[in-house]
Amino acid sequence: MAKKIELQIPSDLGLTKKQMSDLTKSFKKQLVETLKANQKASKTKSKLMVVDVLAKPKNQVV
Amino acid sequence: MKESISNAARGRIADGSGRLGPSSICLITALTVADFIDPDLTVDTHANTGAQLGVLTLAALLRRQGYNPQIINLDDLFFDFVRQDESRPSIQGKGKPRSIITPSDFEPGQRVSELFFPFVASHLPTDSFDIFGLSSICSSYPLTLRLADEIRRRNSRAKIILGGPQASVVDVATMRAYPCIDVIVRGEADDTFPLLLSLLESNDPRWESIHGITFRREHEVIRNPNAPVVENLDRLPLPAFDLDLRIKDRNGIHLEIGRGCPFACTFCSTNDFFRRNFRLKSPATMIADITSLKKEYGLNYFSLVHDMYTIDRKKVVAFCEAILASGEKFTWGCSARTDCIDDELLELMASAGCTGIFFGIETGSQRLQHVINKKLDLTEARQRIECADRNGIKTTVALIAGFPEETLDDLRDTIHFFIDSLRFDHAEPQCSLLAPLAATPVYDQHKHHLVFDQIFSDMSNQSWQTDPLEIEMIKTHPDIFPNFYAIPTDVLDRRYVKEVIDFVTYLATWSRWLPVAILQDSGDLLNVFDRWQKWRLERRPSESDEVIAWTPYYSHRRFHNEFIEFVQTCYVPEMANAPVAIAAVARTESAPARDEHKPVVNETESFEGSTLPYKLETLFVTNVEVDYQELIASLRSKTDLKRVSPADVTVVFSDDRGELNVWQLPPLAGTLLRLCDGQRSIAEIIPEFSLLGIELDGIPVEKACLFGLMQLRADGFIGLSSSPLTWIDDDEASLGPEKFLLPPKASNTQQPWPAFRAGEKSIDSDF
Numbered sequence: 008m009a010k011k012i013e014l015q016i017p018s019d020l021g022l023t024k025k026q027m028s029d030l031t032k033s034f035k036k037q038l039v040e041t042l043k044a045n046q047k048a049s050k051t052k053s054k055l056m057v058v059d060v061l062a063k064p065k066n067q068v069v
Numbered sequence: 070m071k072e073s074i075s076n077a078a079r080g081r082i083a084d085g086s087g088r089l090g091p092s093s094i095c096l097i098t099a100l101t102v103a104d105f106i107d108p109d110l111t112v113d114t115h116a117n118t119g120a121q122l123g124v125l126t127l128a129a130l131l132r133r134q135g136y137n138p139q140i141i142n143l144d145d146l147f148f149d150f151v152r153q154d155e156s157r158p159s160i161q162g163k164g165k166p167r168s169i170i171t172p173s174d175f176e177p178g179q180r181v182s183e184l185f186f187p188f189v190a191s192h193l194p195t196d197s198f199d200i201f202g203l204s205s206i207c208s209s210y211p212l213t214l215r216l217a218d219e220i221r222r223r224n225s226r227a228k229i230i231l232g233g234p235q236a237s238v239v240d241v242a243t244m245r246a247y248p249c250i251d252v253i254v255r256g257e258a259d260d261t262f263p264l265l266l267s268l269l270e271s272n273d274p275r276w277e278s279i280h281g282i283t284f285r286r287e288h289e290v291i292r293n294p295n296a297p298v299v300e301n302l303d304r305l306p307l308p309a310f311d312l313d314l315r316i317k318d319r320n321g322i323h324l325e326i327g328r329g330c331p332f333a334c335t336f337c338s339t340n341d342f343f344r345r346n347f348r349l350k351s352p353a354t355m356i357a358d359i360t361s362l363k364k365e366y367g368l369n370y371f372s373l374v375h376d377m378y379t380i381d382r383k384k385v386v387a388f389c390e391a392i393l394a395s396g397e398k399f400t401w402g403c404s405a406r407t408d409c410i411d412d413e414l415l416e417l418m419a420s421a422g423c424t425g426i427f428f429g430i431e432t433g434s435q436r437l438q439h440v441i442n443k444k445l446d447l448t449e450a451r452q453r454i455e456c457a458d459r460n461g462i463k464t465t466v467a468l469i470a471g472f473p474e475e476t477l478d479d480l481r482d483t484i485h486f487f488i489d490s491l492r493f494d495h496a497e498p499q500c501s502l503l504a505p506l507a508a509t510p511v512y513d514q515h516k517h518h519l520v521f522d523q524i525f526s527d528m529s530n531q532s533w534q535t536d537p538l539e540i541e542m543i544k545t546h547p548d549i550f551p552n553f554y555a556i557p558t559d560v561l562d563r564r565y566v567k568e569v570i571d572f573v574t575y576l577a578t579w580s581r582w583l584p585v586a587i588l589q590d591s592g593d594l595l596n597v598f599d600r601w602q603k604w605r606l607e608r609r610p611s612e613s614d615e616v617i618a619w620t621p622y623y624s625h626r627r628f629h630n631e632f633i634e635f636v637q638t639c640y641v642p643e644m645a646n647a648p649v650a651i652a653a654v655a656r657t658e659s660a661p662a663r664d665e666h667k668p669v670v671n672e673t674e675s676f677e678g679s680t681l682p683y684k685l686e687t688l689f690v691t692n693v694e695v696d697y698q699e700l701i702a703s704l705r706s707k708t709d710l711k712r713v714s715p716a717d718v719t720v721v722f723s724d725d726r727g728e729l730n731v732w733q734l735p736p737l738a739g740t741l742l743r744l745c746d747g748q749r750s751i752a753e754i755i756p757e758f759s760l761l762g763i764e765l766d767g768i769p770v771e772k773a774c775l776f777g778l779m780q781l782r783a784d785g786f787i788g789l790s791s792s793p794l795t796w797i798d799d800d801e802a803s804l805g806p807e808k809f810l811l812p813p814k815a816s817n818t819q820q821p822w823p824a825f826r827a828g829e830k831s832i833d834s835d836f
Contacts, residue, residue, distance in 0.1 A: 020772045029766060030773055034738040034780040036721065039698050040494075042581055042729040 092270055094136055095198040096124050097216065099233055100143040100209035122325050122374060123233065123258070124204050125308030130263050132309065139198070140312045143189065143209070150188050183536050186215055195223040200266065205233035207338070207506055207552040211539035214247055214549075221249035228269060232258045234342050238508035240283040242548045244290040253283040256342055257328070259305055261296045298346050302327060303354045310362065321370030324358060326350055326388075326403070330376035334431065335441045335514075336469065338506035339376050349375070349384055352391035360397055370424075371401045379405040382414060389421035400424040402463075407450035415453070419460035426457055427465045433486025434479035437472060442510075447486065458493035466490045471503040471526075471566045473515060473556045480561060481595045484573045488588045491577055492705055498577060500570045502526035502563070504552040512551055519547055519554035524567050526552070571623040572598055579629035579658075583636065585704050586654040590646050597640065604639050605631065633659040647710035650700055653693035657720050657731075668747060668794040675789070676751065682778055682787045683747030683794050689722040690742060697733045719743075721786060732784075737763065741777045745787045747794030751778065 022030070098121045128138045193216065201220050205213045213236075217229050232254040236243060240253040254261050261281040268276035277284065281296025299305065302325070310316050327349035330339060355373075362368050379385050392399075402425030403418075410426075418426075430450055431443045438445050457464045470483050483500065490496040504526035505512040505519060521544060525535070535543075535553075543550040555563055573594070576584040588594050608631070615627045622628055636655040645651045673680060684690065693700075696716040703713050719739025721732040734742065740761065744754045758774040765773045781787045 020775060022768070022772065022776070026766075026768050027776075030768065030776045031780070033735050033765070033773070034741070034777040036732040036734055036738070036784045036786070037698060039701055039720070039731040039733050041725075042731060 092136070092199040092266070093197065094131060094138040094200045094202065094266070095141060095194065096128060096138050097141045097201065097203045097213075098124050098143050099204045099206040099235075100147055100212055101206060102144045102147050121204055122308050122323055124202075125310060125312060126305055126325070127202070127258060127262055128309040128312055129306040130259060131266065133306065134263055134267060136266070138202075138309075138312075140309075141193070142313070143212075145314065146189050146192055147185070150185055183538075186212065186536060186538075189216065190219050193220065193223075195220050195227070198224075198227060200228045200230065200269075202230045202232060202262065203236075205231055205235040207235045207504070207550075210235045210239075210550060211536075211542045214243070214250075214542070215539070217247065218249045228252070230254060230262070230265070232262065234338060235507065238338065238341055239549045239551075241290050241292055242546065244283055244285055246546055246549060248285075251285065255281050255283060256296060256344070257281075257298050259299050295344075298329070298344050298348070300346075300348065302348055302350045307358050307361065310366065316366050316368075319366075319368070321372060321400075322362065322366075322368055323372045323374050324355075324362070325375070326355055326373040326378060327375040331380065332377065332406070332443075333510070334429075334443050335510040336431070336472075336503060336506065338509050341508045343376065347377075347380055349378075349381065352384075352388045355388065356391055356395050356397060359399060360395070363397070363399060369399050371399060372425075373401050373403045375404060377406055377409065378403040379409045379414070382409075382411075385414060386417060389417045389423075392421040398422070402426060404429070406445065407453040408445055410453055412453075412456045415456050415460050415462065419462055423462055425463045425465070427467065428454065428457075429467045430486065431467070431469050432472070432475075432479065433468060433483035434475070435482070437475060437479050437483075440474050441472060451489070454490060454493060454496055458495045461495060463495045463497065464490075464493075466496050466498040468498065468500040469503050470500055470570055471555075471558060471561070471563060473511070473558055475558060475566075476560050477595065480566060480569065481593065484569060484594055485588060487573050488577070488584045488594060491581075491585050492707070500574060502567055502570055503556065505554060505556050506552050507548075511556065515556040516548075516551065518557065519551060520557055521547070521553070522555050522563060524555060524563050568602075568623075569595070569598055571621070572601075575623040575628055576632070578624075579626070579632075581658065582654050582701065582704055583632075583658045586651055586710065587636070587640065589704060589707060590651055590710055591644060597644070600639065600644065601632065601635055604635050608634075630659075647713070649694055649715065650703070650710040650713050653695045653697065653700060654704075656691055656693055657697070657722075659691075668796050670747075670788060670794055671791045673789050673791040675791075676775070676779065678750060678752035679791070680751050681747055681749065681790045681793055682745040682751065682754070682782070683790055684742055684745050685723075685786060685788055687724050688786060690739075691720050692739065693718050693720055697731075701731075723785065737773075738777060738781065741774065742781055742786060745778075745781065747790060751775070754778070 237255040329343035329346040404427040487498040696714040719734040759770045
């Protein structure tokens with residue numbers, strides 16, 4: 008994850024407060040929800056891979 | 070009679086006339102974990118299990134009598150078997166790596182499950198003990214009996230004693246069929262087992278008079294009257310948790326808070342074991358035990374075991390108030406009926422650290438609620454689940470399908486209840502196929518016409534494949550293993566019921582909102598399931614179809630992919646009432662396993678014309694044609710999906726320390742984000758952005774573009790590179806895949822455990 012930086016928009020871009028407000032509406036993210044704990048998500052791949060390995064009889068295991 | 074025998078045994082200890090501990094005792098737990106599929110999930114499940122409380126309590130009681138019992142935890146062995154991790158300490162070697170089964174051990178055509186018994190048998194120290202006590206549960210009873218047989222084969226002198234829920238209720242049939250077993254201790258063994266051992270130890274023939282045992286006298290099986298239950302649970306010692314070799318690895322443990330449920334549901338097996346006699350430990354005992362365990366093992370979560378804890382409201386209040394007064398910080402879970410709990414009590418429980426409740430709803434059909442003698446008001450049940458959710462308490466919403474009297478309408482109601490509960494963030498529904506457990510009313514009613522159709526309930530299946538030898542045992546002894554059998558259903562095809570259960574279970578696993586949306590849109594999930602089955606039969610295989618090997622279809626990602634395809638190509642055009650909304654949900658949940666590779670980035674903080682912004686690789690971005698916030702709100706509140714506003718919206722999923730945040734971006738931000746590909750510089754992006762002809766009320770487009778880039782950067786969606794990105798072409802660098810998975814169920818009979826991340830004792834530890 009890239010490091011966040013502090014915005015210096017008014018001074019850097021010379022925007023008025025109203026312009027800032029309009030642009031913020033046009034660009035700012037809105038949180039919809041935080042999904043249920045999905046910390047197991049990254050395991051899906053390994054899960055499937057392991058199934059394949061375990062399920063194959065000896066003569067099929069590479 | 071029992072009292073006098075008991076006093077005699079205690080007297081021997083008190084007067085020092087003989088030490089009771091020369092016999093060596095090995096207690097073997099029943100296998101409770103059963104997942105040959107996923108070692109990683111098994112690891113997590115294992116972190117939440119531990120040796121069974123009954124066995125650990127017996128060990129503590131035996132220590133009081135001077136014995137030094139050893140415990141073999143079959144779940145530990147199962148964990149080692151599945152994990153194949155040589156760095157784990159062995160039960161015997163304590164820290165030494167040991168050989169474990171690897172794929173190279175397979176013979177052609179051999180099943181994984183066939184290797185487990187020899188693995189366990191190879192770890193049984195059969196010659197080292199005089200007495201073996203094996204606990205039992207229904208799902209692993211064939212394994213328990215095989216182990217008993219193996220012990221007898223290798224040690225003809227050992228006393229083999231069985232106990233636990235399953236042996237207690239099929240005692241006579243077991244003794245007749247398995248001559249290797251000497252005694253079965255029925256019901257609560259806390260008094261019976263130590264007494265039995267002490268009398269056997271001293272060759273006191275009065276052991277045959279002990280209540281609560283079934284034993285063999287020559288060729289006759291004798292069943293003594295039941296022993297009384299333990300009325301005062303406070304007199305029992307703290308279980309011998311030090312014999313749980315992995316307790317320090319666990320994020321929480323089970324701890325008994327009481328016994329006995331006074332209700333009489335037709336499918337439930339605990340009535341016989343605990344005699345429907347409701348008892349609780351005192352708050353003082355519980356808090357003292359928890360405080361001690363916290364201090365000793367650094368535990369923060371306690372799964373308070375009781376079949377139905379919240380019957381006596383005043384005692385629950387007293388417990389919560391005692392926790393709050395004690396100042397002890399820990400979290401806990403329990404079981405409850407939705408008609409034995411109220412909103413005020415839920416709030417108090419949450420404030421006292423309750424983070425999980427197991428609600429046995431059993432059926433979503435109000436009609437069946439009466440047939441199975443559960444008699445819950447389902448409207449009230451929904452309200453309690455909702456209230457628990459508001460208070461941040463996770464709920465396991467446990468359902469059963471496949472009752473003999475169940476109709477299609479009943480099944481529909483149950484799966485609708487299942488899916489409907491997904492609207493709540495903290496509810497985790499589960500649905501099991503009915504298993505006729507021994508000594509239950511439903512078994513007694515149907516025991517003469519059970520069928521063995523090999524459509525196993527997860528309550529009666531110790532793995533995804535049952536060892537063929539155990540299948541033979543089950544076929545030979547339906548009276549010992551009835552839970553592996555089925556009660557014929559009057560109306561429904563059990564194969565259909567089983568597939569419906571798998572369908573909804575894995576829909577809920579692979580998706581967050583899609584099943585809720587389709588239920589809400591269609592009003593009849595069974596109708597959708599029927600169409601899905603037909604569509605699947607007609608579907609032509611695609612080259613991109615993943616090979617699922619032996620993985621059950623619905624648990625494989627291929628099901629998820631094909632169901633998304635079904636929704637997009639069949640459900641939306643053919644069946645949907647709100648096609649735009651359903652298409653939006655399908656699109657956001659269609660995120661395939663990411664196969665992108667990690668980029669090589671020359672990070673910079675400078676917003677110069679030559680800087681190349683890039684979308685962070687941890688994001689998943691998609692576009693939908695409705696207001697996504699409104700859509701989710703509509704799903705939560707069950708309002709008309711057709712009324713969700715159309716909009717051009719970009720949805721971004723971002724992973725934040727294991728949690729998945731879902732963001733909605735306005736159209737301009739979404740457009741700009743798509744231009745941030747790590748190949749275009751800011752100087753190149755600005756003119757492309759300008760070409761879109763965006764009107765911004767007098768604000769110069771380049772300023773708007775720069776503002777947008779800074780905002781995306783501040784929002785954590787883009788990074789900045791001083792050179793074009795390149796990607797490592799290496800599988801090792803590929804990213805983890807899915808986003809929509811819900812946590813797997815730790816167990817189908819336990820209250821939900823708090824989420825657990827590797828390396829942490831508990832995420833709730835800061836409670």
